[in-house]
Amino acid sequence: MNFTALGAPHFVLAEVGEISESAIFGALLVSTTIIFLTSHVWEEICTWLRLPPVLGQLIGGIILGVSALKVLVFADGETVINPAVIHLIRQTTEADAAGALTAYSHQLIAISEGAANLGVVALLFLIGLESDFDRLLKVGPQAAIVAGAGVVLPFVGGTAGLMTLFHMPLLAAIFGGAALTATSIGITAKVLKDLGQLQSTEGQIIIGAAVLDDLMGILILALVVSLVKDAAIDVTGLGLLLLSTVGFVGFVVLLRSPIANAFTALNKWLRSDNSVLVLGIMFALLMAAIANAIHLEAILGAFAAGVMLSGSELRQQLLERFEPITGILAPIFFIVVGAKTDISILNPAHPGSATGLWMAAVLIVIAVLGKVAASYLLPRTEGLNRLAIGIGMVPRGEVGLVFVGISSSVDILSTELTAAIVLMVVATTLIAPLLLRWALPGENTVPAMTAESLSEG
Template sequence: MEHGIFRDALIFLAVAVLVAPLCHRLRISPVLGYLLAGSAVGPAGLGLMSEQEGARDLAELGIVFLLFMIGLELSWDRLRVIRHFIFGLGTAQVLVTGAAAAAIMRAVGMDFAGAGVVGMALAFSSTAFVLQILSERGELSGQVGRLAVAVLILQDLAVVPLLVTIPQLSGHGFSFSWAELLALAKSVAALVVIFLVARLALRPLFHVVSSTRQPEVLVAAALLAVVGTGFATEAVGLSLSLGAFLAGVMLASSEYRHQIEADLQPVRGLLMGLFFLTVGMTVDPVKVLANLPHIAAGVGMLVVVKTFVLTLLALAFRFPLATSLHLGLLLAQGGEFAFVVLARAGQHNLIGGTEIELLTSVVALSMAATPALALAGEWVVRQRRMADGRAAAPDGAAKDMADHVIIVGFGRVGQIVAGLLREQGIPYIAIDRDPRLVVRLRDAGHADMVFYGDIRKVEVLKAVGAARARAVVLTIDTGSSREKLVPRLRANFPELRILVRARDRRQAKGLEQSGATAVVPEILEGSLQLAGLTLRHLGLPPDDVQALLEEYRRGDYARLSLTLERE
């Protein structure tokens, strides 16, 4: 028996086990880790994995599951809202970017037909990379997320006519037969039928399946919906991923959405990892190094042109500059469908083998740069938001406030602290780095003293009156941010009381040594409260229980921390 596929599976699982924790520790996207690992273990690297057809098919399933999960995030009603951006901004982006890239290809000596195909191929962005990043950061429902999804949907739809057109360009001239027009019309009609059948059948199917109360049957039904709808669209000449996306959209407004998402998340994660690994395997490190100046120039030009075009188009659609630039950077890379288009063009002799290798490396490396490009776009938005936050607070209630409390981080913990302060008539100002949360709370009228601000910038705290405040409460749950912010606060505001939320006693001691006035280790305090509740329910007098809890607190939780100290 041939064990190649099993060896590849073993290596992939080993890579997944190593890459994910390492990327988490280094605080980089696992996408980049899988790309680098694929290049290292692939045929052009150490040769540990082969580019087998089975592995590529599994990798394609990763995209299918990703599109299904994204569909679950985007109900039909939400898609209806962004339809103008799909056919307006999306169409404009593909045509303008494709024309610009084709002009560059013509300038470097490529013939008209080949330049046109390459230009359109480079106009596509990476659906897998971009949606993965947006999903990880919870930005799919934000303004930039909605715009990116709209553009990506149109790009995926544009692949179909492009693949139909490529064989025509390889002849003596372009012609489009009535048979091909009829085939295209049949594909559109079939898509409508699939959409209607999925809309009518999927929800009743899940209702019947869920009544069995057997989780494995629900998972099987979800897999059937994903793969079945995907194969239906592929059978009529469309892509697997488009069908999976439609299935997700149909189930997005159903009551089964969250359970399906939870059940398929591990499967989707593994298959997406395999997809990124196989993309990395297409990059030959030796050839990349040999052609590094040309490839680097190609990647730079691709990113600059796409960012410039998308930014201008978004501005033309009357979006703010920061949002437009963020969108342009987010979609500036090449896409996975470029590999399909370039391979098809090579089969019809529109592009030479050397050109395909060079362009494939450019696309793959631009995809690898996606996390950095996304961070750059976020930085632009943060700078804009932070500038707005710094300007707003001093001109508002914070300008003359004194003896107030500053709450840094206004999630659930921050809102509870604010509620108690408000009940006692103590003034406060809250700062949070999530602009969506700030806008939502201010619009809802629940927090009229909430401002956007980058908590890592002491200048923001100065703007909200930290020099005149009674205390600052750090409710943020990111340990590194707390550890960096506490010593800066102590150095700039020596008299300020700094009250901090910590994870455990060890972290609390570090924060106290950095200058925190008091630290609450939430795990230990939560455990202490639970133990006290247990003792009261077992019949111990409430006063005795309270005295016992205070004794533990006076002892700095030391008796509760023995297990943690051994770690």
């Protein structure tokens, strides 16, 4: 622990000691209370302003994180933690300063790697349950067009822009362009759900395209990292990853009905009141684990689990039981995404901010226009809102931050380009909900499914 000249304590995550499990649990209670309070307050504000609640969660996270109050600091560097948090933990756990700091650092792992990840897994499982599989197949060709063009256009535009305007080396420009490719399906899906557009044709195209987009983003990431590390492409590794992707999609499509029927039959055999919920959670986690094991994203596995069980007779029960769980866990994920986002690069006094801001402006324009332009490659169809589809593909969210995190391990990006990518992620994540709300003003072409409509079907 360091002390400032005024005698005020300086707390950073590098300074930890030994502490009891009860102190860690106490720190976890303090942090989660702050998270839920902040999330709910900003959700209410955004709801009152007729804005998507997820935007409030992201703003709340930014306020709690490294950019403002420093209540949630998920870095392992020299970022100073808000002393008031450490003081509150000391008061509630009877730990000394070093012990409170250790408890704080341990519970952050539980939040960032545990609850937040479970939150996005739960959200994508619920989104999968609410998806119409037949409609997903029906809009498959349209989703493929949006996803394919939505990856190629930002990638080529970003790479060319960085090389031409900022004279970036080829590999750094390729990495920067690759960071523009993948859409954050979690953020987009939550906004569509909040707007009641998940069941609309536009919503289904966006979700289908975001899933394909994510798969292609993983392949591009593997390709770029291989190219940067070895100055060559690992053909075998990429081939295995592509094979895993195709096999996983085939597994979901071919076994969807048998697994849904087996799920229903097994639940009828069980006697517990909560069996449908427990079985659903187990299956979602299993599919997430399988996806993670074959080097795909766990959230894709959770989404696939929801899609597979959407054909079950117990779909409505699962939706009713799982909605409250998602309502508790998902906000943690979005708060954490916001808290991890450092917007200090907006400060003109920040070193390299001028170059970083110009780079960010270029990347933001390419990121938005690339996705919107991709949606306009769809054939003109009466009643189809192509602008909304393009906007729905705009947020990069945690996916873009993954590229930044991996870039640090291969030491390929300059400080300015790293800052520019982070700002692009922040901007697209924050503006997409606003633009989508504007592009879909009161539209509800296909109403959200209710218990009555499902029972009638």
